[in-house]
Amino acid sequence: MNNSVIVQGVSKQYGSKKQPVVALSDISLDIATGELFGLIGPDGAGKTSLFRILTTLLLADKGSATVAGYDVVKEYKAVRKIVGYMPGKFSLYQDLTVEENLHFFATIFHASVADNYHLIKDIYEQIAPFKDRRAGKLSGGMKQKLALCCALIHEPKVLFLDEPTTGVDAVSRNEFWDMLQLLKKKGITIIVSTPYMDEASRCDRVALIQNGRILQVNTPEAIISGFTQPLYAVKAPGMLSLLKQLHNTPGVLAAYPFGEYHHAVMQPGVSLPFLGKDAEVKAVTPNIEDCFIQLMQHHA
Amino acid sequence: MKQFLSFVKKEFLHILRDKRTLFILLGMPIVQIIIFGFALTNEVKNEGIAVLDLAKDQSSGELIRQMDASRYFELRAYLQNEQQIEKTFLKGQIKLAVVIPPGFDHQLRHTNKAQLQLIADASDPNLANTMVNYAGSIVQQFQSTIFPQQQAAYQIQTELRMLYNPQLKGAYNFVPGVMAMVLLLVCTMMTAITIVKEKESGTMEIMLVSPLVPFSITLAKAVPYLLLSIVNIISILLLSVYVLDVPIRGSVLLLIGMSILFTMVSLSLGLLISARSSSQQTAMFISLVGMFLPTVMFSGFMFPIENMPKPLQVISNIVPAKWYYIIVKSVMIKGVGFNAIWKEALILAGMCTFFLAMAIRNFKIRLA
Numbered sequence: 001m002n003n004s005v006i007v008q009g010v011s012k013q014y015g016s017k018k019q020p021v022v023a024l025s026d027i028s029l030d031i032a033t034g035e036l037f038g039l040i041g042p043d044g045a046g047k048t049s050l051f052r053i054l055t056t057l058l059l060a061d062k063g064s065a066t067v068a069g070y071d072v073v074k075e076y077k078a079v080r081k082i083v084g085y086m087p088g089k090f091s092l093y094q095d096l097t098v099e100e101n102l103h104f105f106a107t108i109f110h111a112s113v114a115d116n117y118h119l120i121k122d123i124y125e126q127i128a129p130f131k132d133r134r135a136g137k138l139s140g141g142m143k144q145k146l147a148l149c150c151a152l153i154h155e156p157k158v159l160f161l162d163e164p165t166t167g168v169d170a171v172s173r174n175e176f177w178d179m180l181q182l183l184k185k186k187g188i189t190i191i192v193s194t195p196y197m198d199e200a201s202r203c204d205r206v207a208l209i210q211n212g213r214i215l216q217v218n219t220p221e222a223i224i225s226g227f228t229q230p231l232y233a234v235k236a237p238g239m240l241s242l243l244k245q246l247h248n249t250p251g252v253l254a255a256y257p258f259g260e261y262h263h264a265v266m267q268p269g270v271s272l273p274f275l276g277k278d279a280e281v282k283a284v285t286p287n288i289e290d291c292f293i294q295l296m297q298h299h300a
Numbered sequence: 301m302k303q304f305l306s307f308v309k310k311e312f313l314h315i316l317r318d319k320r321t322l323f324i325l326l327g328m329p330i331v332q333i334i335i336f337g338f339a340l341t342n343e344v345k346n347e348g349i350a351v352l353d354l355a356k357d358q359s360s361g362e363l364i365r366q367m368d369a370s371r372y373f374e375l376r377a378y379l380q381n382e383q384q385i386e387k388t389f390l391k392g393q394i395k396l397a398v399v400i401p402p403g404f405d406h407q408l409r410h411t412n413k414a415q416l417q418l419i420a421d422a423s424d425p426n427l428a429n430t431m432v433n434y435a436g437s438i439v440q441q442f443q444s445t446i447f448p449q450q451q452a453a454y455q456i457q458t459e460l461r462m463l464y465n466p467q468l469k470g471a472y473n474f475v476p477g478v479m480a481m482v483l484l485l486v487c488t489m490m491t492a493i494t495i496v497k498e499k500e501s502g503t504m505e506i507m508l509v510s511p512l513v514p515f516s517i518t519l520a521k522a523v524p525y526l527l528l529s530i531v532n533i534i535s536i537l538l539l540s541v542y543v544l545d546v547p548i549r550g551s552v553l554l555l556i557g558m559s560i561l562f563t564m565v566s567l568s569l570g571l572l573i574s575a576r577s578s579s580q581q582t583a584m585f586i587s588l589v590g591m592f593l594p595t596v597m598f599s600g601f602m603f604p605i606e607n608m609p610k611p612l613q614v615i616s617n618i619v620p621a622k623w624y625y626i627i628v629k630s631v632m633i634k635g636v637g638f639n640a641i642w643k644e645a646l647i648l649a650g651m652c653t654f655f656l657a658m659a660i661r662n663f664k665i666r667l668a
Contacts, residue, residue, distance in 0.1 A: 055509045057667045076665075077511070085509040089500035095317045096310065107306035108510050150506075 005031040005191040010063035012049050014263040023049040024212045036184045039193040040205035046212040051162045055085045068157045086147045088163040094136025101135050109154030120149040129295035141172035158189045177202040189222030197289040215295045227286040233261035245274045307520035329482045329532045336478040337544045344430050348376040348394040355404035363442050372434045395421045396431050464633050475546045476628035477601025480621040484566045489526045491570030492587040493580050514663035522567050529563040549635030561648050562624040566657035575662040595621040623647050
C-alpha cells in the first residue's frame with residue numbers, strides 16, 4: 001500500500017436543508033506513506049471536518065476515504081486501532097496527572113508505555129519533570145507535548161494532528177515541527193493542519209484549503225516557483241492609507257499587508273506618485289505566504 | 301481486561317479527585333433521608349382541638365383530660381358558645397372541635413346513652429378521618445374506664461390488630477418510599493452526567509478514536525458508581541434504623557442485595573440518559589425532574605396505586621421505584637424472605653438489563 005490516505009470526492013454539509021453550511025465540497029487527496037503532509041487554511045476552511053471524517057468521527061455526505069487501506073466508514077473499527085489523533089482542542093483528562101494520562105491512553109490501545117517509549121522519548125523527556133502534575137495545570141506548550149505523546153504511545157501508522165501549534169509560542173512551534181521531522185523518520189505518516197502559512201515550508205507537501213475546497217496540492221518549493229509575477233515590498237508612513245492608494249493604482253495587481261511592509265504584485269515601472277521621500281520600495285522574492293495569499297484572493 | 305480495569309481506575313480517579321462532588325454524592329442521600337424522613341409524614345400528632353363543654357360535670361372533665369393527654373391532640377381552647385366554633389376553625393388554631401351537651405354525666409349514668417359531637421376540619425379529608433377515628437377510640441377507652449364491669453346484653457366487640465405496624469407509625473410507610481426515591485435520584489444523577497461530561501470536555505473525541513467499544517465504556521462508567529452506591533445504601537439503612545426508628549425485620553443481607561439490584565437499575569437508567577443527552581444540564585434536568593415526579597407519583601408510598609384509574613395503574617408498572625418499594629416494605633417491615641419477592645426482583649433485573657442494553661445501543665459511536 002503506497003498511499004496511506006486516499007480521499008475521493010468527499011463532501012460535507014452542516015445545518016438544515018434550507019440553510020446548508022458547506023464544510024467540504026468534493027475534496028480529493030492522496031497522501032503517501034511516510035509523508036509529512038500539511039493541510040493549510042484559515043479558520044472555518046473545513047480542516048477539522050476533514051480530519052474528523054478521516055478519523056471516523058464524522059460521516060461524509062458524499063465520497064469515500066481510506067486510511068492505511070481501511071475504509072473510514074465500513075472498517076471504522078480497524079481505522080480506530082491504527083491512527084493517532086490529536087484534536088484541536090486540548091482533550092486529555094485535566095484531573096489526571098501527566099503520567100496517568102499517558103498510561104491510560106497506552107492501555108486502552110492494548111499497548112504499554114515501556115514497549116513504545118522509544119517513540120516518545122525525545123518529547124516525553126521534556127515533560128518528564130512534571131509527570132506528577134495534573135494535565136490541567138500544564139502550560140500550553142507542555143499540554144501539546146503531552147497530547148502528542150498520548151496520540152503516539154500506541155505506535156500509530158497514521159498520525160492526525162489538528163492545529164497542534166495554535167496558541168503555542170513561536171519557539172515551541174519551532175520545536176514542535178522539529179519533533180514531527182523526527183517522527184517522520186520513524187516511518188509514521190503525519191497529517192497536520194494549521195492556519196499558519198509560514199509552517200507550510202516544514203511539510204513535504206501541502207494542500208491549501210479554503211471554504212471547503214482544495215486550491216492546490218504541491219510541495220512547498222513547487223508552490224513558490226509557481227509564483228512568477230514581480231513582487232515588491234512597500235513601506236511608508238501611514239500604512240493604512242498607503243494600502244488604499246495601492247489598491248487604486250492601475251498596474252498594481254494585488255496589495256496586502258505583510259509584516260511591517262505591504263506586498264504589492266505589480267509590473268516593473270508602475271509609478272507610485274503618492275510615495276513621499278521617506279517611503280521604501282524594494283523587490284522581494286516571494287515566499288509561501290505570498291503564494292497562498294494570491295491563491296486565496298484569486299479564489300475568493 | 302487490562303483495558304477495562306484501566307478505564308475503571310481512571311473513573312475512580314475522576315471521582316476521588318473531585319472532592320466537592322464526592323461530598324455531595326455521599327452527603328446528599330443522608331440529608332435527603334433526614335429531610336424527607338421527617339417531613340414526609342401523614343401521622344396525626346398534637347393536632348389542636350377546642351372544647352365546647354356545655355355539661356361541665358365530672359365525666360366531661362375526665363374525657364377532656366384524656367383527650368388532651370393523648371399524643372394525638374392538644375387542647376388549645378375552651379369555647380363558650382357555638383358561634384365561637386367556626387371562628388376558632390377559621391383562625392387555623394384547631395383541626396377538631398368537641399361539643400359536649402348539657403347533662404352529659406347524668407345521661408351517661410342514668411340512660412346509658414350520651415351524645416357527643418365531633419366537628420372536624422375536612423379540608424384535608426384524610427387527616428379529618430384519622431382524627432375522628434382517634435377521638436372515637438379515646439372515647440371508647442374513656443367508656444371502659446368509667447364502667448369497667450358494665451356488660452351490655454348483646455354486644456359485638458371488635459378487636460383490631462394492626463399487623464407489622466401496630467402503632468401505625470407513618471415512618472414505616474414513608475421510609476421505604478424515601479429510600480427508593482433517594483437511591484433512584486442519586487444513582488441516576490451520578491451516571492447521567494458521566495458520559496455526557498466527556499462529550500462536553502472533548503475527551504470523548506479521542507476515546508472514540510481508540511479500540512474501546514461502547515460496551516466496555518458504559519460498563520466501566522458504572523462500576524465505580526456502584527461501589528459508591530453501596531456506601532450510600534449502608535448509610536441510608538443505618539439512618540432508617542437508628543434515626544427514623546424503622547426496624548429491619550427480614551434479612552439484612554437480602555435487603556442490601558435487593559438495594560444493590562435497584563441501584564443497578566438506577567445507574568443503567570442514568571447511563572441511558574447520559575448516552576442520549578448532549579449537555580450536562582440536560583442530563584441533570586432529566587434525571588432530577590424527570591425521575592422525581594414519576595417516582596413520587598407512582599411508587600405507591602404517597603398515593604396508593606390501587607386507588608388510581610386503570611391507565612395510571614398500568615403506567616406505574618414501568619416505574620422501577622414501585623417494585624423496589626414493594627420489596628423494601630416486604631423485607632424490612634413484614635420480614636419476608638426471597639421467595640415472597642422473587643417476582644419483583646426479577647422485574648428489576650429485567651429493567652436493569654433493558655436499560656443497560658439501551659444505553660449501549662444509544663451510545664453514539666461518532667460525533668454528531
